Amino acid sequence: MDDRKIGQVADLLQRAVSVVAFTGAGISAESGVPTFRDNNGLWEGYDPMKVATPEGFKEDPRTVWRFYHKRRQQAQQVKPNPAHLALAELESIRNNFLIITQNIDGLHQQAGSKNVIELHGSLFKARCTKCSCQLDLNSCSQEILSDEPSCPKCNSLLRPAVVWFYEPLPEEEFSAAMESADNCDLMFSIGTSAEVHPAASFVWQAKANGAVIVEINPKPTAASQIADISFRIAAGEILPKIVEQYKSIGQ
Ligand SMILES: NC(=O)c1ccc[n+]([C@@H]2O[C@H](COP(=O)([O-])OP(=O)(O)OC[C@H]3O[C@@H](n4cnc5c(N)ncnc54)[C@H](O)[C@@H]3O)[C@@H](O)[C@H]2O)c1
Ligand SMILES: [Zn+2]
CATH class of the missing domain: 3.30.1600.10 (SIR2/SIRT2 'Small Domain')
Incomplete structure (x- = not known):
């Protein structure tokens, strides 16, 4: 079942001009960083x-x-896990790939990602x-x-x-995230309950602007209803497979 979806997502990655990965606490769970809701x-x-x-x-x-x-x-x-590493590899093999993260743990950067917008600071x-x-x-x-x-x-x-509760998101990061959500063709929503706004609203914004939404989360979330493809599995298990498949079809 997931194999067919992996192929679909690799094709989408190949066709997309601009790709965004929106990440939350769940992507760091396999590194041993507890999520909030757990x-x-x-x-x-x-x-x-x-x-x-x-x-x-x-x-x-x-x-x-x-x-x-x-x-x-x-x-x-803690160390970056295979999910962080797969996203860092994706950035290194394609153009126009950006991460918008709600996490403050720095694990995307530690994995080697450079295009990272930290919406909630560090x-x-x-x-x-x-x-x-x-x-x-x-x-x-x-x-x-x-x-x-x-x-x-x-x-x-x-x-x-x-960024604490009741505080606005930092302006520069907010507008950069807004612009990329508006302009991407493909958005991954990974390891986030997608319930905390305004951060989560980037998923709805990307969808409204025509992007395909791919969700990766073991549990259904607020964004599941608008996701075009959902993987109900840990991010570290599926992201490396998606990136391998994308590489094998020749990017
Ligand atoms: N109580 C609180 O203080 C609290 C609660 C929630 C969110 N927040 C804030 O809201 C922001 C957004 O929250 P969030 O969505 O990042 O975190 P979250 O804790 O709300 O959600 C984490 C998500 O990750 C999923 N998940 C767990 N393991 C996973 C794995 N291996 N692979 C993929 N997904 C996995 C869970 O099913 C869950 O949907 C946070 O940055 C934080 O600032 C605070
Ligand atoms: Zn001072």
């Missing part, structure tokens, strides 16, 4: 309203920073709460990595450069 909405026992809202940060920046330091350290220990970045300073936490001193880190330029409190 944990009863709790993140490692933390209440998301306390660690993932601007109000929670205002009230207790130390707890929030501790949570993000811990998540960053965990992310440093665990590896911080930004100042007052000035426009942005920092790459991979190359920061221990002082910056404290539980109440301050801006090297203006000394104000730094915050994780991730």
Whole structure:
């Protein structure tokens, strides 16, 4: 059954001028990063309203920073899985391929993908709460990595450069994602419940603009109703097969 669909998707990849992969927490599940919904909405026992809202940060920046330091350290220990690697390979063998991710774990980049729009920011970045300073936490001193880190330029409190509940998506990333969703012929929706808007709306937008939607998720999702082809299987099992088939038909 999946073999026929793999062939179909390889043909679509061959014909498409522009391809987007929209990814969510599920693509990192096989790397050992827990998805949100699998944990009863709790993140490692933390209440998301306390660690993932601007109000929670205002009230207790130390707890929030501790949570993000811990998540960053965990992310440093995990490796990209075959799904991330297959998407990175796809980028290297075809033109006009872009990933729009809701993930903040950096695993697409670690796998070698370069065209990645991080809609929800990154665990590896911080930004100042007052000035426009942005920092790459991979190359920061221990002082910056404290539980109440301050801006090297203006000394104000730094915050994780991730998008929290009730916050808008970053403008530049949002418009770049919008443009590519408008212009693609083929969109993969991979490992996402497609329930959190506005991020998930890119799938509907691509569909409305004529793109074929291919969903990869072991469970049905909000986007299943508009998907043209659905694979009910783990992303790491099917994506390498799709890329192999695409390569074998001569791209
Ligand atoms: N409680 C919360 O705080 C919470 C809950 C959900 C989403 N969010 C936010 O919403 C955003 C979007 O959520 P999301 O869709 O990325 O995550 P999600 O946790 O809502 O969904 C993950 C999806 O991945 C699927 N999945 C699991 N293993 C898979 C595998 N091996 N291969 C393919 N799919 C697999 C699951 O069936 C599920 O549909 C997140 O970035 C986060 O910011 C927060
Ligand atoms: Zn500053």
